[in-house]
Amino acid sequence: MKNTGNILSEREKILGRIREALKISAPLPGSHGEVATHAHAESPASHAREWLPSVGASSVEQFDLFAKNAADLKADFQLFSSRDELSAALKKISAAEKWSRIASHDGELSNFASASLGLPVLLTDKGYDVQEMEKCDAGISECDALIAQTGGVVVTSRSAGGRALSVLPPHHIVIARREQLVPDLPAAFALLQQKYAPDFPSMISFITGPSRTGDIERILVLGAHGPKKLTVLCF
Amino acid sequence: MTVTLFIPCFIDALFPRAGISMVEILERLGHKVVCPNEIACCGQPPFNSGYWDEARTIAAPALEKLKDAEAVVIGSGSCGAMIKKFYPELFAKTPQAELAKQVASRTWEFSDFLVSKLGVTDLGAKFPHKVTFHDGCHGLRELGIKSAPRALLGKVSGLEFVEMKEESCCGFGGTFSAKFPMISTAMGEVKCAAATETGADFIVSNDSSCLMHIQGLLSRQGSKLKTIHLAEVLNQK
């Protein structure tokens, strides 16, 4: 504890209290009150894969699982054999929902998707007017991964056109490649770490279904504030 | 073997038939039963209220009396938990710490003793009624007792067993029932409703203190549902 007569910052006071408190050890959970002197060398959560819901070993099983989970979440998942099929499906959605403007970002997949629609596109990359994005019917973005275990997608502020594109427009369309499917959450976190560390995008988001709430009588309602619809188009 | 039967204070004073049934069952199984007259209470009331010195005043002599017992059997989940789980804690850092651990390791709740220690489930009992079972929380969560009573009831001739749809605390909680009677009563009402919904004639439990509270509510409601201790059911012919 400092004793220089200087005023301690709150940081030093708080850290000081923490260090003082931790002079006495607390028992490790499951050790029946015996005081622990050290934790395991390995991270306790490193075997998470063995305890989380199982995902199946093959790519086919994992795609089936992703499809099932996405359906449970009321997200729309479509798997295509070619880009052209994907474009056609996207055009159908646009026509059915009568889109007149969309928002997107500059990316190989998002570009070809937007281009196929022939609609005015608000691109976010160089900055944008939020009020303009608010007028868009859909936001089209890429993603970092699809997760079979959860039926969800991972986006970042670097790979999916910023922070708002994947959450402000009422319909979020994700364009993904088959190879982007990862089996489970541990794999997704490992992928992010490998891809970005130490210079992470300022936002990483795991999106698992369209926006929802159960705050009124625990009845599920979609589109609480984020998108009411989430569509994942994969080829 | 020689079984030291610890009869909790409320069974002694209010529900002696439960204790008598336990003696008769154990003797029929060929064991010698001793009931030390000097032990009246395990010390749980002051312990649960946080008065651990007073709890030790009661528990220490009880511990001494059980020192040489071959096997200690208690007819209550909550008193069983007191000795098995909480005596070691109550006496930690005292001269009786080791003794408390020793006695705890030789202590069983009644149904657990029959099934786990003696390996007995069929007592040749007969009880032709529809029953449901209330798991006393201490027995359930501190001692992990859930299958033993059901295994025993499953062998009772003529007994039809039905499980309550939801499992929840009856609301007795010792002095809690008097300190927070409105909450205790509400919890008991939920339990009584769950039991009534099963259509059973009897609610069975391994804890008379729970049954005392449940019966108190049922009687006040004028319900036809009756409560009975597990040992009494197992002693019916």
Next chain:
Amino acid sequence: MSFVSQFKFLASEKTRDLRHRSVIRTALRSYEVVRDKRKAAFQSWESARQAAAETKWEAINHLDTHLESLVSKLESRGTKVHWASNSAQAREIISQILRDKKARSIIKSKAMTSEEIHLNHALEKEGFTVVESDLGEFIVQLRHEPPYHIVFPSMHLTRGEIKDLFQKELGDAPSDSPEELTMVARRVMRQKYIQADVGFTGGNFAIAETGMISITENEGNARLTAALPKTMVTLMGIEKVLPRFSDLALFLPMLATAGAGQPMTCYNTMYSGPRQPGECDGPEEWHVILLDNRRTELLADAEQRDSLHCIRCGACLNVCPIFRNVGGHTYGTTYSGPVGAVITPHLRGLQDWKHLSNASSLCGACTEACPVKIDLHHHLLQNRRNASASEPAFFEKLAYKIFAIVANEPAFWSLAKKIGWLTQPLQSLVKGSALDPAKAWTKTRDLPPQPLESFKDWWKNRQ
């Protein structure tokens, strides 16, 4: 009125309110069904719990190291980190940020710590406009009441009540359909996100390894709060730390499962800084305020230190028979239910708040439900022990002393039983009245009849 009297008064009202009991049971029954399904989907929920408990042990028992790593990484990417020892300091830091930014309107996503420091009231007094964006929080804000439950703030309300509320406060309530009511909130919130000067959030987890704060939500309101306003402010308790980024792979699904019976909450978002060079949107400034507010005192209690492992999932509230019968508001605290009963004495004073630890049957359902294996119900017992050790209740202590004497002496015990049997007829005369010493019991329950022959009598006659 003292806190305990207030608690008993509210508890008496609520436990008699059968409509409330029914609303809560319906809500929690639907939670139980999905929760059990999700737990069963785990290959081993119990192994996951043990690992989660050990991870939190590691985090809390090396809290200083982890906080230093977290902060240094946050600061290296431009985040401004503040440390607040107590509520007043936290409020002042936040107010100062708002004044510096000349902010007028604040959009908030859910943050229980902001309830803890009574932030909204303080900011409104200073003339700021604060809007809660989470639907449940928005609803209780309109009703001028605190959240009912840490995860489901408006669990106690029916759709009809919410319709009436919206009609009264917003003039907009087309029907009582949850869908339409939610769309009303969505409409109201839209421009508030876009126009707010400051976005305020809480934090579910703070990752020491990578310098991130992870926010869990279903609605997307926190994501919008963290995307659109120019300034973002995050308030978080110091105990929210996890050591590694990969730990989230375990904690996020466990939080969702235990908290809401979901496989994953809809949005789990990790923030590592304000808008970075090359990014097209996001706040220009991000302030993170780390709150102590007596958590370090709880830390110093090694026996109860694991209460700081809490991930605020609400599972213990959901299974607690006391919570289900008295409801969240009766507690009168920010954190209700079992975890609230455990920590409030540490955060606000033992003698004032010990009654929450007493108002429990110690059934242990909470400990069983806790995804990080906090020894909740035993902590309630320890609070009772600590409370009576520092300030024993004279008559209660005396009563137990007398009880000990009677229990230890067979002759006294025998006499006590005889007296009990003899006074039974007297008891039935005064039953339920003011003269009845057993009134607490007999008001709602019949007493068991005491037989003439006790077990010990029978045993003695046998020999």
